[in-house]
Each structure stands twice: as C-alpha cells, then as structure tokens.
Amino acid sequence: MKTLTGSLLSLEFDRSSVTRVRHLVTVSAQEAGLSGIALEDFVLAVHEAVTNAVRYGTPPRGIAMWREPAALVCEVTDKGPGIPDEVLEREEPATRFDFGGRGLWLMNRLAELVVRTGPEGTTIRLCATLA
Template sequence: MAGSLLSLEFDRSSVTRVRHLVMVSAQEAGLKGVILEDFVLAVHEAVTNAVRYGSPPRGIAMWREAGVLVAEITDKGPGIPDEALEREETTTRFGFGGRGLWLMNRLADLVVRTGAEGTTIRLSVALP
C-alpha cells in the first residue's frame, strides 16, 4: 500500500475514534470541504455496517495511490445479501436503515467483495 495512512482493527466501542482518525488521515492526504465530509461519511457508513452486520475481526486501512485516497473496511461476517447489493433506491423514505450501501455509492467510488467468508468494502476518491 503506497502512502499508508491508517491500519487498525475496530469494534462497536471504537466507531467514534475510527471516524476521527479517518477525518484526520483524509485531511492529511489533502481532502477538504464537502469532498472531505462526503468521504468521511461514506467510510463511517461502511464501519458502522461492519459493526452492525459483520463479525470480528473488523478492520480499516487507508492509503494513497496514484492520485486517489482509498479506504478499505473488512469483516468476517456472513456477507451482504444479494437484494441489498442490487437495490438502487433506499428502502423507505423515513425508515431507519437500508441506506448505507446506497449512500456509500453516491459519496465515493465503491467496490464490494462479499461472501460467506466476509465482506470487503473499498471506497476511493480522487485527491486534489
């Protein structure tokens, strides 16, 4: 990983700390303004989904490569159901939940690898 910025395991008790570290790392990489806020929100959605639906160990890594900032969030959970991956709209307008992947896909470039052995969410954004 060229330009490694962050690498750690996390759990429910460290979600706030992880969000702060992502913010600081993204700022150090050169993100600012709305792009920074959007990227941090997208990563936060992936982290909270890993805590909510995945199983330990859960990890996050961030790095720079070829003008891009990348965050990769992993867990060893049961995988994301196909219907959640195929959804193009949020589940309900006012309900809770069901927006994480939809939001991530709109705030950053999203790649999902998922299956019975766990999930990897890779989010990236161009650096200024």
C-alpha cells in the same frame, strides 16, 4: 483498537471505537489532501461502511487507508456472513419508514465504491479523487 502496520491508517475496530475511527479517518484524509465537501463526503461514506461492519459483520473488523497517486483509498473489512444479493442489487434506498437500508446506497453516491462479499466476509473499498 489494535493498530496494524503500514499505510495512512490501519487498525482493527469494534463497536466501542466507531467514534475514534471516524476521527482518525478525518485526520488521515485531511493529511492526504482532502478538504471541504470532498472530505465530508468521504468521511461519511467510510463511517457508513464502519457502522455496517459493526452492525452486520463479525470480528475481526478492520480498516486500512492509503494514498495512491490520484486517489485516497479506504477498505473496511469484516468476517460476517456477507451482504445479501437483494441488498446489493437495490438501486433506490429503503423507504423512509425502514430502519436502515441506506448505507450502501449512500456510500455509492459519496465515493467510488467496490464491494467484495461472500460467506467468508465483506470488503468495502471506497475511493476519493485527490486534486
């Protein structure tokens, strides 16, 4: 893991650091003011984005988190091939027999989600409202 400058959390990650990233996201989100179910939901949504970046994206993979006046924002980026349109357009999760296919669906239910994707990579932005 290579630490980048600025914000609550900013670093590059790989498969070996997913657990450490989840811990850092939890601590940073708590310090920003999230607690209880809101904290758990946000951490799970970010974890899904990080896991997808490791599974489907290519390096460099990065995560940045910062606080805005009424929101906690986290961006997860990778330089992979982008998310296929059929995955982005899916309104229901994959069936229980499919391996995977629930990450974006879950992220969209746990946090405010914005996806920018294309052949140069993907950015997942997740936001949680702060009280």
